[in-house]
Amino acid sequence: MALRLYDTASRAVRDFVPLVEGRVGVYVCGLTVQSEPHVGHVRSAVNFDVLRRWLTRQGYAVSFIRNVTDIDDKILTKAAEQDRPWFNLAYDMKRELDRAYDALHVLPPTYEPAATGHVPEMLELIALLVDRGHAYAAEDGSGDVYFDVRSWPSYGELTRQSVEDMEAAGDADPRGKRDPRDFALWKGRKDSEPLTASWPSPWGRGRPGWHVECSAMAGKYLGEAFDIHGGGVDLRFPHHENEQAQSRAAGHGFASYWMHNAWITTSGEKMSKSLGNSLLVPAVLERVRGIELRYYMVAAHYRSTVEFSFEALEEAASAFRRVEGFLDRVDAEPGELPAAFVEAMDDDLGTPAAVAVLHDAVREGNRLHDAGDADGAREAAGRVLAMLDVLGLSPRDPHWATGSGDEGLRDVVDALVRGLLDQRAHARADKDFAAADAIRDQIKAAGVEIEDTAQGPRWSVG
């Protein structure tokens, strides 16, 4: 059974066939670094990180490109409001984003191109579009260059919209557009904008429009035609539609498959910077660990809207701790992936079904462990670890280790707790259960859980 993916363009699950056997090129729209990342942003990154890990696991050589948009209207506006250089704002937010990705164990991409580093590539593409008659310099002398939507008959094909049915773009300033739906490839510099936010071009100083950067950078790093293009659903239109139009109008094959992840909502509404209902990643990570937040995201299908709540998040954390508890009991090396897991993942990254297989293996392993079948339990643990690796959720992964100082501290705690446990053992031997329970309560009050096993008591920080 081969991998099948839902392709937004054809609105169907299709067999995945790469352009070049054994290789996959993936381009994912990253963020505009204008403010701190919220959990929704990170969901997108986690979803595509799972895709990337699965492709890799299936033996593909994956080229994974995720861009950063570090120049745009919002960045300029916000930076001006905060009275600091736009590049400082973008850079700071980029670092915040990196921290959030790291906290969720989103692997670094093959390369992470930034828009400002690719102006020459964009200008080249724009010139090509002008030559081919699909773009024109604004007639009002603003220095803008627009894509001519009417010159490209298949415009709208990605989202199945016809130009006629679109609401006339409420674009505040139609400036020199021939059609209100034409979009900017290049924006002439306005006097109000800092000189540092402009680059020389054949049409005068200016800065790139939003959509060209992705076409130019995908072309540069993945080639004129590549396999998968991803992003959030809101990017379908206009961003992805425009990307595809300008790339294909330039004669490029562009993406074979389009993948879009759904929202994390709060109170039924999309989480968004503009709505101000964002849950920032650091705030959420005060409640649960990064690995637990990642589990929460992976347990839902990437195309399903997730209604965020701390209750659901805590539930997910409990579920995940069950998995961890099993691995604490049974030591093993990663083993084979169960067929049902592979099947689930091959079916458009069916992580919910895959997670169900994971829980089945945990229950099976616990059962065997209880029954004294050490080999069987170890084998189950091997399957569990293999599955967790694919999902980026393996507690054994050094990435999740909590800092270097902890090991020494753990030994200290262990010595102290052992002393108390010895006292408790004596009390229990004397059937002085009141004293024994008092010790257990005392340990628990310090945040340490006690578990009596056949091999004696174990402690863990709950």
Add this chain to the structure above:
RNA sequence: GGUGGGUUGGCCGAGAGGCGAGGCAACGGACUGCAAAUCCGUGAACACGGGUUCGAAUCCCGUACCCACCUCCA
């Protein structure tokens, strides 16, 4: 107005014509001095109204409500 998605048990969240996903919570049982952890079991849901079918949560028609995109947005 156009386009896309949704409504599933106490909760989260899958599935997509027959075969009770999984998790969390609850309850009962096993284990335990009592717990904790673990295991076993219980609880049989699919917005509403029609229709197709031997059989529908799943297909068709209609209705209601919700969300998203068409403007910057994961």
